Amino acid sequence: MLDLISRVFGRDHSSADIARERLRLVLVHDRTNVSPQFLEALKEELIEVISRYMEIEEEGMDVTLQTAENQVALVANIPVRRMKRAAVGR
Template structure:
């Protein structure tokens, strides 16, 4: 019975995590004065480049910006599963 309910209502967790990610991107935009579209494009391009060399956990990937007085720092937390042996 529990499995059935988990499957039936399990989609909420995915929606919840997507909403959380969107909110996080909006907060990043506010902190770094970057458009959400630019932040998302940057994240996708980082994933493309990094996955040439490493197998990563994309679900656990976090990209943040830390805004100082006169600069902005990109902070990426990328869970690495393994190193690819035959990188292009």
């Protein structure tokens, strides 16, 4: 009964809530287990967009998905050679 009351007032997480949260994280992890082709395609499009604004060093570019405990981050390290004049001051 206590259990019920605490649930009614939302103090406790029901096991369905726990399942939902665990599932959400598992799916995030599973879906970021992406193929190298996916990352390569992403990288190429990033280069295309960024190159409109600055000159970048494509060889030194690093794009990865990093998984922390409860979130996933897209980490891109892109060395810039120089800014394009046209883009400055836009």
